[in-house]
Amino acid sequence: DIVMTQGALPNPVPSGESASITCQSSKSLLYSDGKTYLNWYLQRPGQSPQLLIYWMSTRASGVSDRFSGSGSGTDFTLKISRVEAEDVGVYYCQQFLEFPFTFGSGTKLEIK
Amino acid sequence: QVKLLQSGAALVKPGASVKMSCKASGYTFTDYWVSWVKQSHGKSLEWIGEIYPNSGATNFNEKFKGKATLTVDKSTSTAYMELSRLTSEDSAIYYCTRELTGKRYFDYWGQGVMVTVSS
Numbered sequence: 001d002i003v004m005t006q007g008a009l010p011n012p013v014p015s016g017e018s019a020s021i022t023c024q025s026s027k028s029l030l031y032s033d034g035k036t037y038l039n040w041y042l043q044r045p046g047q048s049p050q051l052l053i054y055w056m057s058t059r060a061s062g063v064s065d066r067f068s069g070s071g072s073g074t075d076f077t078l079k080i081s082r083v084e085a086e087d088v089g090v091y092y093c094q095q096f097l098e099f100p101f102t103f104g105s106g107t108k109l110e111i112k
Numbered sequence: 113q114v115k116l117l118q119s120g121a122a123l124v125k126p127g128a129s130v131k132m133s134c135k136a137s138g139y140t141f142t143d144y145w146v147s148w149v150k151q152s153h154g155k156s157l158e159w160i161g162e163i164y165p166n167s168g169a170t171n172f173n174e175k176f177k178g179k180a181t182l183t184v185d186k187s188t189s190t191a192y193m194e195l196s197r198l199t200s201e202d203s204a205i206y207y208c209t210r211e212l213t214g215k216r217y218f219d220y221w222g223q224g225v226m227v228t229v230s231s
Contacts (some may be wrong), residue, residue, distance in 0.1 A: 038217050039218070048207055055217070060219065
């Protein structure tokens with residue numbers, strides 16, 4: 001199985017500052033079609049996960065442009081600019097390259 | 113609007129089975145794979161498996177083969193997951209989610225079903 005490893009944040013993050021979350025995969029997620037199958041989700045407290053970024057860098061519909069995704073085949077970053085109270089929750093990266101689809105352990109964001 | 117409405121919480125005894133549902137609305141049910149994801153208390157997300165309503169084709173995480181059974185009822189746009197031979201390790205929240213064939217991301221999720229296994 002592809003292992004997804006996420007980094008931690010230096011919580012709490014001051015409101016208005018930027019935060020970057022890292023994710024590393026044990027195998028390149030770059031597929032032969034040129035897409036990198038790495039997704040990011042946010043799970044707010046008490047809620048279901050919601051899609052933020054797909055194919056490593058494409059924002060999902062309705063997602064603020066404060067969220068951006070970047071990376072290579074195995075190393076990825078989710079950047080949140082000007083963090084706000086509504087950004088609080090746990091962020092998960094997920095690979096969709098091959099079965100079984102696997103998620104990282106999650107990165108918690110707290111706001112000061 | 114797209115909705116995935118899941119059944120209510122379940123309290124079940126060890127060794128028993130539980131069947132939960134995920135009713136889809138607001139889109140063409142047969143165009144999307146439906147996946148099921150497990151979240152143990154305070155932990156990360158585990159992909160259990162997926163089913164394609166149009167054909168009934170399934171794919172599973174090896175870890176959940178023999179544990180989970182996936183079915184659909186196209187007439188009601190509802191997907192089902194049955195978990196068998198329950199133990200305390202199966203106590204968790206279970207989400208259904210969808211993927212448009214070939215897009216490779218989960219864009220909508222159900223609200224989750226909390227399953228508690230206890231005697």
